[in-house]
Amino acid sequence: MVAPVTDSIRTDNTLALIRSLRAHGAMARVDLAAVNQLSSATVTSISGELLERGVIVERPLSTQHLGHRGRPKTLIALDPDAACVITVKLSINEVRFTIGNFCGELHYSDTQTVDTLALTAEALIELLIQHIDGLSRRLAATCGPVASICLAVQGIVSPVRGSIVWSPAFALRNVDIVSPLRARFACPVQLDNDANCISAAITRHPDYMDIPNLAVIMLGYGVGMAIMIDGKPYLGAHGSSAEFGHTKYESNGALCACGKRGCIEAYISDYALYRDAHTLLPLPTGDSAHPSEEQMQALVRLAENGNPVARQIFDKAGHVLGTGIANVLALFNPDQVLITGSGVRAYEQLKPSLDQALNDALVEELIGQTRLAIYGWDHDMTCMGAIQLALKAADHRLVQADRPSALPLS
Amino acid sequence: MVAPVTDSIRTDNTLALIRSLRAHGAMARVDLAAVNQLSSATVTSISGELLERGVIVERPLSTQHLGHRGRPKTLIALDPDAACVITVKLSINEVRFTIGNFCGELHYSDTQTVDTLALTAEALIELLIQHIDGLSRRLAATCGPVASICLAVQGIVSPVRGSIVWSPAFALRNVDIVSPLRARFACPVQLDNDANCISAAITRHPDYMDIPNLAVIMLGYGVGMAIMIDGKPYLGAHGSSAEFGHTKYESNGALCACGKRGCIEAYISDYALYRDAHTLLPLPTGDSAHPSEEQMQALVRLAENGNPVARQIFDKAGHVLGTGIANVLALFNPDQVLITGSGVRAYEQLKPSLDQALNDALVEELIGQTRLAIYGWDHDMTCMGAIQLALKAADHRLVQADRPSALPLS
DNA sequence: GGTATTTAATTTATCACATGAATTAAATAA
DNA sequence: TTATTTAATTCATGTGATAAATTAAATACC
Numbered sequence: 001m002v003a004p005v006t007d008s009i010r011t012d013n014t015l016a017l018i019r020s021l022r023a024h025g026a027m028a029r030v031d032l033a034a035v036n037q038l039s040s041a042t043v044t045s046i047s048g049e050l051l052e053r054g055v056i057v058e059r060p061l062s063t064q065h066l067g068h069r070g071r072p073k074t075l076i077a078l079d080p081d082a083a084c085v086i087t088v089k090l091s092i093n094e095v096r097f098t099i100g101n102f103c104g105e106l107h108y109s110d111t112q113t114v115d116t117l118a119l120t121a122e123a124l125i126e127l128l129i130q131h132i133d134g135l136s137r138r139l140a141a142t143c144g145p146v147a148s149i150c151l152a153v154q155g156i157v158s159p160v161r162g163s164i165v166w167s168p169a170f171a172l173r174n175v176d177i178v179s180p181l182r183a184r185f186a187c188p189v190q191l192d193n194d195a196n197c198i199s200a201a202i203t204r205h206p207d208y209m210d211i212p213n214l215a216v217i218m219l220g221y222g223v224g225m226a227i228m229i230d231g232k233p234y235l236g237a238h239g240s241s242a243e244f245g246h247t248k249y250e251s252n253g254a255l256c257a258c259g260k261r262g263c264i265e266a267y268i269s270d271y272a273l274y275r276d277a278h279t280l281l282p283l284p285t286g287d288s289a290h291p292s293e294e295q296m297q298a299l300v301r302l303a304e305n306g307n308p309v310a311r312q313i314f315d316k317a318g319h320v321l322g323t324g325i326a327n328v329l330a331l332f333n334p335d336q337v338l339i340t341g342s343g344v345r346a347y348e349q350l351k352p353s354l355d356q357a358l359n360d361a362l363v364e365e366l367i368g369q370t371r372l373a374i375y376g377w378d379h380d381m382t383c384m385g386a387i388q389l390a391l392k393a394a395d396h397r398l399v400q401a402d403r404p405s406a407l408p409l410s
Numbered sequence: 411m412v413a414p415v416t417d418s419i420r421t422d423n424t425l426a427l428i429r430s431l432r433a434h435g436a437m438a439r440v441d442l443a444a445v446n447q448l449s450s451a452t453v454t455s456i457s458g459e460l461l462e463r464g465v466i467v468e469r470p471l472s473t474q475h476l477g478h479r480g481r482p483k484t485l486i487a488l489d490p491d492a493a494c495v496i497t498v499k500l501s502i503n504e505v506r507f508t509i510g511n512f513c514g515e516l517h518y519s520d521t522q523t524v525d526t527l528a529l530t531a532e533a534l535i536e537l538l539i540q541h542i543d544g545l546s547r548r549l550a551a552t553c554g555p556v557a558s559i560c561l562a563v564q565g566i567v568s569p570v571r572g573s574i575v576w577s578p579a580f581a582l583r584n585v586d587i588v589s590p591l592r593a594r595f596a597c598p599v600q601l602d603n604d605a606n607c608i609s610a611a612i613t614r615h616p617d618y619m620d621i622p623n624l625a626v627i628m629l630g631y632g633v634g635m636a637i638m639i640d641g642k643p644y645l646g647a648h649g650s651s652a653e654f655g656h657t658k659y660e661s662n663g664a665l666c667a668c669g670k671r672g673c674i675e676a677y678i679s680d681y682a683l684y685r686d687a688h689t690l691l692p693l694p695t696g697d698s699a700h701p702s703e704e705q706m707q708a709l710v711r712l713a714e715n716g717n718p719v720a721r722q723i724f725d726k727a728g729h730v731l732g733t734g735i736a737n738v739l740a741l742f743n744p745d746q747v748l749i750t751g752s753g754v755r756a757y758e759q760l761k762p763s764l765d766q767a768l769n770d771a772l773v774e775e776l777i778g779q780t781r782l783a784i785y786g787w788d789h790d791m792t793c794m795g796a797i798q799l800a801l802k803a804a805d806h807r808l809v810q811a812d813r814p815s816a817l818p819l820s
Numbered sequence: 821g822g823t824a825t826t827t828a829a830t831t832t833a834t835c836a837c838a839t840g841a842a843t844t845a846a847a848t849a850a
Numbered sequence: 851t852t853a854t855t856t857a858a859t860t861c862a863t864g865t866g867a868t869a870a871a872t873t874a875a876a877t878a879c880c
């Protein structure tokens with residue numbers, strides 16, 4: 001048999017069509033051809049194949065597309081039930097499961113409260129297997145087969161080895177979490193940093209879809225970052241790149257959760273802000289090492305109301321963040337820097353000293369045309385991004401296999 | 411005519427063969443097939459085309475390849491005279507021209523002493539045009555046609571716009587230097603940062619050829635860096651990425667040549683080291699703002715002989731460099747960091763505090779398996795790398811055109 | 821209402837190109 | 851001298867994208 005040389009072309013084009021449909025929703029074949037720089041003959045051929053395999057469906061033409069001259073467009077769209085994916089977000093004291101359909105929509109979610117810091121590796125893996133298995137069984141009827149699983153974890157992870165290297169949510173270190181799941185479930189299983197998931201969600205936004213070099217900074221309990229290079233997430237040599245939170249503000253500075261000193265996370269993360277604030281200010285009592293949203297908002301309100309100590313804490317944080325962003329600009333020079341995460345609640349308090357620090361740090365030529373903006377935070381963003389990443393893996397499978405294979409469940 | 415769909419495959423494969431031949435020297439067709447994952451039928455086809463067009467030549471089989479059974483290999487190699495490229499290295503008070511042959515070998519070089527800081531844009535461009543024109547004329551007989559020109563400049567350049575944004579060698583700012591040359595010479599003209607050129611030279615070294623994510627730090631009069639991502643130089647949004655020298659060590663720190671304070675360049679570049687040293691130590695007099703190699707070596711010798719002030723200066727520099735490298739590791743997590751440039755002369759003096767700073771700054775998990783090494787410095791490295799970059803542009807042209815086009819010279 | 825026009829989608833013929841298999845080439849081993 | 855081994859070439863084949871031609875389905879115009 002002739003080897004599949006040009007096969008990769010067909011595969012690439014098929015994936016491109018699927019991704020266009022997922023990004024834009026239902027589209028006509030002509031438009032798919034234009035967007036993907038293909039001839040309409042090729043689109044017809046590929047979409048015919050996908051229709052036959054049940055990956056896409058033809059939409060009855062809606063009246064809004066009429067009114068022009070000429071033959072009306074017939075839209076095609078992904079079949080939402082062609083496959084589904086399961087995502088798991090592991091954060092401190094919480095494990096969140098979601099199911100996404102083939103269009104990338106959230107189909108189901110539930111959250112479990114778990115004492116994550118007390119978990120052994122075996123217990124964690126057992127918990128995941130049990131719950132994923134249960135979800136698969138219950139939902140096999142309504143959704144398509146489970147085509148992919150994506151785990152999102154805050155901290156340092158190695159997507160390549162499939163292991164959690166270090167996470168604030170666990171006492172565990174270097175846990176291979178992917179292999180056991182892969183052995184149990186016959187579908188791609190991937191592990192990703194939560195910031196990478198969020199950037200996957202953000203790059204679905206039309207405003208940021210076509211920005212090739214993008215840095216997404218995530219402020220929250222910790223500080224994360226994801227870097228997109230040429231439209232692709234950059235994972236570094238061993239999967240743990242973009243640890244923005246652990247770049248240095250000063251040697252021998254404030255103590256960081258990682259155990260070292262002077263990391264910018266030690267100045268701008270929730271735990272750092274509250275650590276500095278709670279002894280000096282009238283704030284809600286509670287676990288000050290893991291401040292709740294209410295506690296953080298109380299702190300922000302103090303600053304908004306002009307409390308000088310609170311103002312000073314955010315001034316310092318803005319300065320540290322600006323200096324850190326300056327380093328990102330100098331080293332990566334992205335088109336756009338986005339700041340998101342629950343920490344954006346204090347952005348107005350941070351902004352003046354942040355801008356000042358950035359301008360003090362870098363000559364105009366190095367700031368260049370890089371834009372800086374905030375991106376509204378939503379606690380489902382991580383999961384939505386994880387669904388995107390899981391679907392990307394599912395697509396590959398779906399396209400390369402002659403027909404989508406179901407998940408054997410026991 | 412049918413559009414060139416699969417054309418790109420042929421082009422890619424042809425480029426791959428040319429690059430294999432340039433990297434490894436003469437090779438047999440079978441080996442080219444194995445290295446590039448192609449069938450030997452394809453290699454025969456492509457090499458036949460290249461032979462016909464005079465891009466490659468068949469080598470008489472050397473006796474060393476005999477002795478085995480079977481039909482002996484017939485080696486093919488790039489014709490060194492298939493084309494040549496001109497490179498120009500612009501540095502302070504010096505303009506260096508080189509000619510490289512199609513194999514990437516240095517064929518000719520000359521250096522002009524020029525008061526670069528006094529040059530106007532017009533004078534600079536005129537100087538370049540005159541000299542390149544002269545070179546082309548004189549060498550048209552011995553070399554092939556000039557297929558590409560590459561300019562290497564220290565400082566912030568925009569390869570995309572083809573302009574020098576900021577350079578310590580010039581008083582000029584934002585000079586479009588590529589357009590006039592492109593208008594004058596009918597061949598690709600590109601502009602690159604000198605650190606990017608050096609990384610192009612280093613990635614020809616067998617030890618570093620297959621490292622996908624590589625950071626090359628260049629210590630010298632200034633501090634530069636080049637980042638290779640997935641084997642490709644990363645240029646950032648506007649071409650001026652990897653300004654490692656202007657990442658921050660501390661707010662309101664030492665004054666940097668860029669005008670800002672606290673850049674790591676302001677602690678570890680030649681001018682910074684000598685600035686701190688020359689008032690306190692018995693050092694050769696001369697332009698202390700632009701110390702010569704002799705001056706710098708005198709300073710290093712003092713440290714080697716145990717002079718405490720000199721030792722302290724290098725200790726501090728090592729600490730700053732280590733902290734800076736920590737940020738590169740945290741953000742970028744490359745497989746390998748290489749330190750090169752004339753500044754490696756003091757590496758032994760820097761190393762202890764550098765290692766200390768790196769270990770103080772980052773947890774083991776973030777240092778990961780990234781290796782740190784020095785790469786011996788050679789003042790022709792920039793030019794050799796520029797030749798590589800110029801050839802890359804020339805290859806594209808050579809492959810896409812039906813036949814190589816000569817450079818119309820007047 | 822019938823015809824022309826316009827745009828979308830499909831079909832068909834064509835061409836480029838990588839490949840496996842078969843063949844030829846050129847050496848050594850027996 | 852013949853068999854064996856390895857390299858290179860030739861040839862038939864299949865894949866796949868495309869332009870051009872064709873068909874489909876609407877609106878515009880008279």
